[in-house]
Amino acid sequence: MRTDTPQPIRLSDYRPPAFLIDEAHLAFDLKPNTTRVKAKLAVRRNGDHAGPLRFNGERLKLISAAIDGRRLGDQEFAVDDEFLTIANVPDAFTLETEVEIDPENNKALEGLYMSGGRFCTQCEAEGFRKITYWPDRPDVLSRFTVRLEGPKSLSRLLSNGNLIEAGELPGGRHYAVWNDPFPKPCYLFALVAGELDMLEDQLVTMSGRTVALRIYVDPGMAPRAAYAMDALKRSMTWDEEAYGREYDLDLFMIVAVRDFNFGAMENKGLNIFNSSLLLADPATATDADYERIESVVAHEYFHNWTGDRITCRDWFQLCLKEGLTVYRDQGFSADMRGHAVQRIKDVKALRARQFAEDQGPLAHPVRPSSYLKIDNFYTATIYEKGSEVIRMLRTLIGPDAFRTGMDLYFDRWDGHATTVEEFVRCFAEASGQDLTHFFAWYEQAGTPRVALKQAYDAKAQTLTLELSQRTPPTPGQGQKRPLPIPVVVGLLDQDGRPLAFERDGETIEETVIVLTQPSATVTLHKVAREPAVSALRGFSAPVVLETDAEAKDRYIQLAADPDLFNRWEAGQTLARELILARAAGQPDEVGEERYATALGRSLSDQAAEPAFKALLMALPSEPDLALALQPADPAAIHEAREALLMRLSVHLEPELRRLHTGLQDIGEFSPDAAGAGRRALRNAALELLAANPRSDNVDMASGHFEAAANMTDAMGGLNALMQMGGERYEQALAAFYERWKGEPLVIDKWFSIQARDPSETALGRVMGLTTHPAFESKNPNRLRALVSSFANFNPARFHDPSGAGYRFLADQILAVDRFNPMTAARLVDPLDGWRRYKPELGALMKAELERIAAAEDLSKNVLEKVSRALEG
Ligand code: B3K
Ligand code: ZN
Numbered sequence: 001m002r003t004d005t006p007q008p009i010r011l012s013d014y015r016p017p018a019f020l021i022d023e024a025h026l027a028f029d030l031k032p033n034t035t036r037v038k039a040k041l042a043v044r045r046n047g048d049h050a051g052p053l054r055f056n057g058e059r060l061k062l063i064s065a066a067i068d069g070r071r072l073g074d075q076e077f078a079v080d081d082e083f084l085t086i087a088n089v090p091d092a093f094t095l096e097t098e099v100e101i102d103p104e105n106n107k108a109l110e111g112l113y114m115s116g117g118r119f120c121t122q123c124e125a126e127g128f129r130k131i132t133y134w135p136d137r138p139d140v141l142s143r144f145t146v147r148l149e150g151p152k153s154l155s156r157l158l159s160n161g162n163l164i165e166a167g168e169l170p171g172g173r174h175y176a177v178w179n180d181p182f183p184k185p186c187y188l189f190a191l192v193a194g195e196l197d198m199l200e201d202q203l204v205t206m207s208g209r210t211v212a213l214r215i216y217v218d219p220g221m222a223p224r225a226a227y228a229m230d231a232l233k234r235s236m237t238w239d240e241e242a243y244g245r246e247y248d249l250d251l252f253m254i255v256a257v258r259d260f261n262f263g264a265m266e267n268k269g270l271n272i273f274n275s276s277l278l279l280a281d282p283a284t285a286t287d288a289d290y291e292r293i294e295s296v297v298a299h300e301y302f303h304n305w306t307g308d309r310i311t312c313r314d315w316f317q318l319c320l321k322e323g324l325t326v327y328r329d330q331g332f333s334a335d336m337r338g339h340a341v342q343r344i345k346d347v348k349a350l351r352a353r354q355f356a357e358d359q360g361p362l363a364h365p366v367r368p369s370s371y372l373k374i375d376n377f378y379t380a381t382i383y384e385k386g387s388e389v390i391r392m393l394r395t396l397i398g399p400d401a402f403r404t405g406m407d408l409y410f411d412r413w414d415g416h417a418t419t420v421e422e423f424v425r426c427f428a429e430a431s432g433q434d435l436t437h438f439f440a441w442y443e444q445a446g447t448p449r450v451a452l453k454q455a456y457d458a459k460a461q462t463l464t465l466e467l468s469q470r471t472p473p474t475p476g477q478g479q480k481r482p483l484p485i486p487v488v489v490g491l492l493d494q495d496g497r498p499l500a501f502e503r504d505g506e507t508i509e510e511t512v513i514v515l516t517q518p519s520a521t522v523t524l525h526k527v528a529r530e531p532a533v534s535a536l537r538g539f540s541a542p543v544v545l546e547t548d549a550e551a552k553d554r555y556i557q558l559a560a561d562p563d564l565f566n567r568w569e570a571g572q573t574l575a576r577e578l579i580l581a582r583a584a585g586q587p588d589e590v591g592e593e594r595y596a597t598a599l600g601r602s603l604s605d606q607a608a609e610p611a612f613k614a615l616l617m618a619l620p621s622e623p624d625l626a627l628a629l630q631p632a633d634p635a636a637i638h639e640a641r642e643a644l645l646m647r648l649s650v651h652l653e654p655e656l657r658r659l660h661t662g663l664q665d666i667g668e669f670s671p672d673a674a675g676a677g678r679r680a681l682r683n684a685a686l687e688l689l690a691a692n693p694r695s696d697n698v699d700m701a702s703g704h705f706e707a708a709a710n711m712t713d714a715m716g717g718l719n720a721l722m723q724m725g726g727e728r729y730e731q732a733l734a735a736f737y738e739r740w741k742g743e744p745l746v747i748d749k750w751f752s753i754q755a756r757d758p759s760e761t762a763l764g765r766v767m768g769l770t771t772h773p774a775f776e777s778k779n780p781n782r783l784r785a786l787v788s789s790f791a792n793f794n795p796a797r798f799h800d801p802s803g804a805g806y807r808f809l810a811d812q813i814l815a816v817d818r819f820n821p822m823t824a825a826r827l828v829d830p831l832d833g834w835r836r837y838k839p840e841l842g843a844l845m846k847a848e849l850e851r852i853a854a855a856e857d858l859s860k861n862v863l864e865k866v867s868r869a870l871e872g
Contacts, residue, residue, distance in 0.1 A: 006372055006860050006863070006864075008370040008371060008372055009370060009371055009372070009374075010369060010370045011314070011316040011367075011368075011369045011370065012369070014313070014314050014316075016046055016047065016049075016139070017046050017135055017137060017139055017140050018045065018046055018049040018051065018053070018054070018135075019043050019044065019045060019046060019049075019053055019055075019135055019140075020043070020044055020045075020046050020135075020140055020141075020142075021041045021042065021043050021134070021135070021140055021142040022042045022044065022142060022143065022183075023041070023042040023142065023143050023145075024039065024040070024041050024042075024142045024143070024144050024145070025039070025040040025041075025145045025146075025147075026038070026039050026040075026132065026144065026145070026146045026147070027039075027040075027146075027147040027149070028146070028147065028148050028149065028150075028191065029149050029150070030103075030119055030148065030149065030150035030154060030193050031150075032102075032103060032104035032114060033102050033103075033104050033105070034100055034102065035100065035101050035102070035103055035112060035119075036063070036098060036099070036100055037098070037099050037100075037101065037131060037132045038096070038097070038098045039095070039096065039097050039098075039099075039132045039133070039134075040094060040095075040096050041094065041095045041096075041134075041142075042092075042094060043089075043092070043093055043094070043095050044091060044092040044093075045091045045092070052085050052086060052087045052088070052089070053084075053085065053086040053089045053095075054083050054084070054085045055083065055084045055133040055134055055135055055136075056082065056083060056126070056128075056129035056133070056134060056135065056136040057079070057082070057083065057084050057099070057129050057132070057133040057134070058081065058082060058129050058130050059101065059102075059106075059111070059130050060099040060100075060101060060130070060131075060132070060133065061099060061100040061101070062079050062084065062097065062098075062099055062133075063098040063099060063100060064096075064097070064098045065077055065084070065086070065095070065096065065097045065098075065133075066095075066096040066097075067086070067089060067090075067093050067094070067095055067096075068090075068093050068094050069094070069096075072086070076088070084097070084133040097132065097133050099132055099133070101130065101131065103119055106130070107778055107819035107820055108819060108820050108821060108822065109122060109259055109260065109261045109780070109820060109822075109823075110122050110123075110126075110127040110130060110261070110822065111123070111127045111128070111129075111130025111131050112130070112131050112191070113259070115257040115258055115259035115260070116194075116218065116257070116258055116259070117194060117195070118154075118192065118193065118194025118195070118196065118257065119150075119154070119191065119192065119193040119194060120190075120191070120192045120193075120194075120255065120257050120272055121189065121190050121191050121192070121267075121272070122260070122261065122265060122272065123186060123187045123188070123189050123190070123267075124187040124188075124265060125187060125315055125374045125375060126187075126374065126375075127187070128186035128187060128189055131189075134186050136186055136187075137185070137314065138185040138187060138311050138312045138313065138314065138315065138417055139185070139312075139313050139314065139417040140185060140186070141183035141184060141185055141311070141415075141416075141417060142183055142184065142185075142186070143179075143180065143181065143182075143183050144159075144160060144161070144178075144179070144180050144184070144189060145164075145177065145178070145179045145180075146159040146160070146177070146178045146179075146180075146189075146191065147175060147176070147177045147178075148175060148176050148177075148178075148191060148193055149169065149173065149174070149175040150173065150174070150175075150193055151172055151173055151174075152172050152173065152174050153195065154193040154194050154195070155194070155195045155196070156192065156193065156194060156195070156196045156198075156216060157174070157175065157176035157191075157193050158176075158178070158190075158191065158192040158193070158216070158253060158255065158270060159176075159178035159180075159189075159190065159191045159192075159270065160178060160180040160184070160188070160189065160190055160267060160268045160269045160270050161178050161179050161180025161181060161182070161249060161268070161269055162178065162179055162180075162181070162249060162250060162251060163176060163177070163178055163251075164177050164178065164179045165177040180249075180268055180269065181249075182248065182249075182268060182308070182309065182415075183415065184268050184308060184311070185311055185417065188266070188267050188268045188307075188308055188311075189267065190265070190267030190268075190270045190272055191270075192216065192255045192257075192270070192272065195219060196216040196217060196218070196219070196255065197216070197217055197218070197219050197220065197221060197222040198214050198215065198216050198217075198222065199214070199215045199217070199222040199223075199225040199226065199229055200212065200213065200214050200215075201213045201229050201233065203233050203236055203237075203247075205236070205240065205246045205247055206240040206246050207246060209246075209250070210250075211236075211247050211249070211250060211251065211252055212250060212251045212252070213229065213232060213233070213251075213252050213253075214251070214252070214253045214254075215228055215229055215232075215253070215254045215255075215256070215278070216253065216254070216255040216256070217255075217256045217275070217278070217279065218256070218258075218275070221256075221279055223281065224279040224280055224281050224284070224285075225254075225256070225278060225279065227280045227281075227290060227293060227294075227671060228254065228273075228278045228279075228280070228293055228297050231293060231294040231297040231298060232252070232254070232297050232301060234294075234298075234332075234336065235297060235298040235301045235302065235332060236252075236301060238298070238332050238335065239301070239302060239305070239328075242328075242331060242332075242335075243305070243328070243403075243406060243410075244407065245304075245305045245410070247304060248304070248309070249268075249269045251269060252269060252271075252301075253269060253270045253271070254270075254271045254272075254273055254278065254297070254300075255270065255271070255272050255273065256273045256274070256275040256278040256279060257272060257273070257274070257275060258274075258275050258744060258779065258781070259778070259779055259780065260272070260273070260274035260275075260780065260781075261780050261820070261822050261823055262274065262378070262780075263277050263296050264277055264278075264296050264297075264299075264300050265300070266299075266300045266301075266303030266304070266307050266308060268304070268308045271300045271301070273296070273297075273300070274780075274781065275745065276289070276745050276748065276781050277292055277293055277296045277297075278293060278297075279745060280293055280671070282669040282671070282709075282710040282711065283710065283711060284711055284740075284743055284745060284746050285711055285745075286711045286712040286715050286749075287671065287675075287676035287679055287680065287712045288712075289711075290671040290676065291333075291337070291676065294333065294336060295329050295330075295332070295333045296329075298328075298329045298332045298333070299325055299326065299328075299329040302325050302328045302329060302332070303321065303325050305410065306321055306324045306325045306328065307321035307322075307325060309410075309414050309415065310409070310410070310413045310414060310415075310416060310417075310418060311416075311417045311418075312417060312418070312419075313417045313418055313419050315371070315374040315377070316367055316368060316369065316371075317367065317418070317419050317420055318367075318374070318377060318378070318382050319366045319367055319382045319383075319386035319389075319420065319442070320418065320419065320420050320423055322378075322382050322383045322386055323366060323382060323383060323385070323386015323387050323389060323390060324386070324387075324390060324423075326383050326384060326386060326387035327386075327387040327390040327391060330342065330346050330387060336673065337611075337673040338609065338611065338612075338673055340564035340565060340568075340612060341564075341609070341611045341612055341615065341673075341677075343538060343539065343565050344564075344565055344568050344612075344615050345615070346384075346387075347539045347565070348624075349380075349384060350380070350384045350385070350388065350542060351624060351627075352621065352623060352624055353380035353384065354379075354380035354381055354384045354385050354447075354542070355447050355544075355627060356623065356627060356833065357379060357380055357381050358381070358445060358446050358447045358474065359447070359627060359833065359836060360832050360833045360835075360836070360869075360872070361475055361832055361833075361835070361868050361869045361870075361871065361872020362376075362379075362475075362829075362832055362865070362868055362869065362872070363381075363445045363446060363474035363475060364377070364379070364381055364445050364474075365381070365442060365443050365444055365445045365477075366381055366382060366385050366386045366389055366441065366442045367420050367442040367443060368382075369443075371864075372860055372863070372864035373825070373860045373861045373864050375821075375822045375825065375861055376825055376861060376864055376865060381445070385542055388541070388542040389441045389442065389542075392438075392441070392484075392485075392486055392540070392541055392542075393424075393427055393435075393438065395486045395488070395512060395540055396433070396438070396484065396486055396514065397427055397430070397431035397433055398431070401427065401430045401431035401432075401433075402427065402430075404430040404431075405426045405427035405429070405430035405431065406426075408426040408429060408430055409422075409423055409426040412426065420442055421439075424438065424439060424442075437483075437484050437516065438484055440481050440483050440484075441483055441484075444471065444477065444480060444481060444483065445474040445477055446471040446472055446473070446474045446477070446480060447471070447472075447542065447543060447544055448469050448470065448471045448483055448485060448541075448543040448544070449469065449470050449471070449472070449543065449544050449546060450467060450468070450469050450485060450487065450515065450536075450541075450543045450544070450545050450546070451466075451467070451468045451469075451470075451546045451547075452465060452466070452467055452487075452533070452535055452545060452546070452547045452548070453465070453466040453547075453548050454466075454533050454547070454548065454549070456527065456530045456531065458530065461525065461526055461527050461528060462523050462524065462525055462527060463491070463501065463523070463524045463527045463531060463533070464521060464522070464523050464524075465489070465513070465521070465522045465523075465524070465533070465535075466519070466520075466521050467487065467513065467515045467519060467520050467521075467522070468515075468518060468519035468520075469482055469483065469485055469515055469518060469519070469543070470518070471483070475868075475871070475872045482515075482516065482517055482518050484514055484515070484516045485514065485515040485516075485541045485543060486512050486513075486514050486540050486541055487512070487513045487514075487515060487535055487536055487540060487541065487545075488510060488511070488512050488513075488535075488536065488537040488538060488540040488563075489510065489511055489512075489513055489533065489534065489535050489536075489537070490509055490510040490511075490534045490537055490561075490562070490563060491509075491524070491527065491531035491532070491533060491534065492531060492532045492534060492556055492557065492560060492561060493528075493529045493531060493532075494529065494530065494532070494556065495556075495560075496532075496556050496557075496559050496560025496561075497560070498562055499527065499528065499529065499531050500526075500528075501524040501525065501526055501527045501531075502524065502525040502526040503522075503524055503525070507526070510537065511524075512540070532549070532552075532553035532556040532557060533547070533549060533553070534557055534561050534563055534566045535547065535566075536566070536569075537563040537565060537566050538563060538565050538566075539565055539569075551574065551577075551591070554570040554571075554573055554574050555570070555574070555594075555598055557569075557570035558570040558571045558574065558598055558599075558602060559598065559601065559602065564612060567616075568612070568615055568616055571598075571599065571602070571616050572620050574591075574595050574598075575595065575619050575620055575644065576620050576624075576625060576628060577591075578591055578592050578595060578644055579619070579620070579625055579637065579640045579641050579644055580625065580628060580629055580640070582639075582640035582643055582644065583625075583629060583633065583636040583637050583639070583640035584629075584636075587640075587643070592644060592647050593647070593651070595644075595648075596647060596648050596651035596652060597651070599616065599617065599648065599652065600651065600652050600655050602616050603616070603617065603652070603655055603659065604655060609677055610663065610677040610678045610680065610681035611673065611676065611677030611680055611681070612677075613681050613684075614677065614680035614681040614683075614684040617681075617684045617685070617688060618684065619641060619644060619645065622634065622637050622638055622641060622795045622796070623792070623793075623795060625637045625641065626795065626836070626837075627836075630836060631836060631837055631838045631839065631842070632836050632837050632838065633837075633838050634795040634796055634798075634799040634837070634841075635796060635799065635801070637795070638758065638795065638796035642691065645688065645691035646691050646692055648688055648691070649688050649689055649690075649691040649692040650692060652688065653689065653692075656685040656686075656688055656689050657685075657689070659681060659682060659685040660682055660685045660686055660689070660700070660704075663678050663679075663681055663682035663685075664682070665678070665679065665709065665710075665713075669709070669710050676712075679710075679712045679713065679716070682713075682716070683712065683713065683716030683719075683720075686700065686701060686704055686716055686717070686720045687716070687719060687720055687723065689701075689720070690719075690720035690721075690723040690724050691723065693723075693724035693725070693726075697720075697724065698721070698724055698726065698728050700720075701717055701720035701721045701724065701728075702717070702721060702728045702732065704716065704717040704720065705717025705718055705720075705721060705732050711746070711749075714736070715749060715753070717732070718732055718733070718736060718753055719753060722753055722754075722756070722757050723758075725757075725759050733750070733753075733754070736750055737750055741774070744779075744781070744782075745781075747774055747782075748781050748782055748785040749785070751769060751774075751775070751782065751785040751786040751789070752785040752786070752789040754766065754769060754786075755769075755785070755786050755787075755789035755790035755793070755794060756789055756790075756793050756794050757794070757797075758794060758796045758797060760797075762790075762794065762797045763790075763797050763800055763804055763805055763808065766786060766790050766797075766808070767808055769786055770786065770812075777812075777815065777816060778819065778820070780820070780823050783812075783816065783823065784823075787809065787812045787827060788826070788827060788830075790805070790808075790809075791805070791809050791827070791830035792829075792830055798830065799837070799841055801840070801841070803844035803845075803847070803848070806831065806844055806845050806847075806848040807848060809827065809830060809831065809848070810831070810848040810849075810851055810852050812827060813827045813828060813852055813862060814852060814855055817855075817858060817859050817861075817862045821859030821860070821861040821862060822861055824859065824861065824862050825859070825861035825862045825864070825865045828849075828852075828862060828865040828866060828869065829865075831845050831848060831849055831869065832849075832865065832868075832869035832872075834846050834849065834869070835872070846870070849866050849869050849870050850870065852866045853866045853867060853870060
């Protein structure tokens with residue numbers, strides 16, 4: 001192990017910035033290897049801070065520095081790998097610097113870099129320091145004017161704000177000057193330069209202003225931006241209606257680039273997107289892609305108010321903008337696509353990623369208190385749990401006080417960088433409630449376990465609910481406090497009808513029990529019959545609920561719970577118990593048949609939406625099941641799950657075939673929720689049939705693949721063939737590659753499906769694919785399509801008892817860390833839960849973590865991940 005352990009940054013060490021920059025003029029002379037950046041900054045001391053000026057700067061070649069027009073001599077400043085330090089500066093002055101950078105060789109994709117011959121930037125969280133010297137922290141807000149200059153072959157020259165000047169220059173060159181009137185931290189700075197096509201539209205805002213909307217994409221791709229444009233317009237209008245928030249500039253731009261470390265970035269007025277989250281047409285994008293595009297376009301747009309106009313004081317406050325913006329985008333998606341279906345999908349994602357994080361060595365609170373590299377904290381806890389916390393806040397104070405609190409937050413903090421405390425204070429004021437205890441949700445890591453016991457007294461007609469909570473310890477947080485947990489409860493009678501009851505003298509069908517103490521007992525009155533209890537409706541808190549309900553109650557819920565989330569949840573719980581029993585060597589065959597029959601009945605329910613039925617049909621995923629079985633045995637889980645799938649496939653065959661035939665797309669393709677729901681159900685039926693690799697099912701999948709008129713169905717067919725394996729799968733794979741080899745986003749899917757193949761030859765195939773001519777490890781999409789898909793979504797093969805799967809991942813991490821630390825660090829996640837696995841597997845996983853930790857020149861990003869995984 002290394003000894004030069006980097007020092008963590010702590011929230012308790014926060015100090016206001018020593019220097020502020022009110023105005024910044026930046027001038028870029030764009031060249032692939034020798035871009036020159038001139039900065040002219042109006043700098044002033046903040047308050048009575050004394051001492052030298054120290055600005056961040058990394059990988060910059062300093063050409064010159066001047067204060068108030070006087071060039072500094074070599075003795076007057078110092079430059080090292082991280083900082084520019086100037087010992088003596090006045091209280092207010094103009095600092096001019098000129099630096100040279102090399103965008104073409106920037107494969108970390110942070111700062112200014114090149115993608116497909118175009119210049120683009122990514123500055124959040126700390127990339128701006130790779131562009132120019134600056135106090136690179138979110139609480140320094142400045143007004144930017146940016147001049148871009150380059151050859152005319154860089155036909156578009158874009159930056160934040162409004163274009164204020166543009167023109168020709170001698171020698172086939174041109175320039176553009178942009179001004180952003182809104183003060184912003186440097187992480188929201190962006191520039192793009194290159195040859196791009198544009199799709200243009202406009203929107204009239206609630207106050208009657210016309211905003212120009214422009215989406216820039218690779219030449220020839222503009223038609224594929226139409227859906228993103230549509231989603232953008234719907235988002236803008238939704239934010240006006242739901243939150244009263246109007247867009248502020250006259251122009252809103254989005255640019256799509258192929259090389260991007262994550263999904264997208266909310267730079268003021270100039271969002272930059274990974275092209276996989278922007279480009280779509282029916283032939284090349286699946287319904288899941290459309291859905292993601294809609295939600296990410298909305299997310300980045302919503303950041304204009306929650307992130308850009310109001311930003312974070314420091315990076316510990318990241319959830320202030322991310323949790324809140326996820327909460328807002330989930331609300332938008334629910335309105336667009338249906339509340340129950342959206343809620344189920346959001347909770348599935350939360351459990352798959354955030355619950356796993358909470359059970360591992362990297363468990364951290366929604367607002368962490370220390371970090372080494374902030375890049376490692378763009379986690380499901382900050383984003384998804386951050387959103388859940390806000391959802392609970394709304395449940396606790398009610399929708400009206402919530403909206404009043406949001407309005408207060410916007411009014412009070414517009415134009416500032418602030419904290420989570422100040423955010424919560426707005427809701428305390430709006431509701432008149434003391435939210436001191438609620439704040440523990442931000443400070444305490446871990447997933448609370450809530451136990452619910454029920455006792456019905458037929459004579460007294462009372463139902464007594466005994467609730468208790470316990471949060472298991474997480475690294476560095478051994479003792480846990482009780483949290484305020486809202487548990488939404490309703491009752492059903494034995495025929496599945498809602499059963500009214502009385503609480504506090506009021507007759508109701510649903511109530512919110514707020515558990516604030518370690519345990520509490522609540523009595524519901526006038527309960528006419530023995531009920532099935534439907535608890536934690538809508539997943540009213542991010543907890544694991546353990547109840548003493550019998551299977552018969554779950555069947556009542558699965559058939560009839562009016563809370564569709566809980567209807568789905570009942571089916572998942574039944575399936576999970578059956579799979580875990582089988583994995584433990586005690587299959588409940590009678591239970592499995594009963595489950596299959598009940599599922600069949602739900603599938604033929606004419607009143608239920610296809611999208612909902614598709615979700616009902618999917619069994620809990622293998623990683624999800626692994627969380628419920630300690631120590632986890634991925635092979636046993638895989639086999640048990642396959643066995644249940646096989647039983648369902650056989651039992652439900654006639655119904656599945658009927659669904660497959662009956663739901664065939666007729667007429668024009670529409671990416672809307674209704675069309676997507678029908679395709680989802682039809683493909684889910686095919687997938688379940690494919691659990692039984694009979695030749696007629698192979699024929700059916702093959703026919704489905706060949707007849708596919710859109711990418712959703714093509715992938716549905718290919719996936720079913722992959723599940724069954726064999727000649728027809730190989731033929732389909734080859735045909736797919738031939739047809740789509742010119743389309744990078746589709747070829748990503750081709751890599752990804754092979755990575756998910758659970759058959760025994762898959763690891764060899766995946767390793768072989770790293771030498772395929774189309775594999776590009778420098779492109780994060782392609783890398784993730786193969787390597788992350790394998791490690792995250794193919795547990796049966798990743799956890800090969802030989803350890804070869806782990807070794808493969810570790811090799812990839814080490815190779816990628818040489819040029820792209822941020823992406824390499826994300827690849828570590830599948831190894832960090834090593835303690836949860838069978839000891840023989842855990843030991844092999846740990847050995848790979850140790851091998852990584854011992855490597856020379858490891859980045860801080862990967863070092864933090866592996867050392868915490870090993871310590872935890
Ligand atoms: N704010 C960006 C994420 C930046 C990640 C930097 N490592 C995208 C988003 O959440 O909208
Ligand atoms: Zn975000």
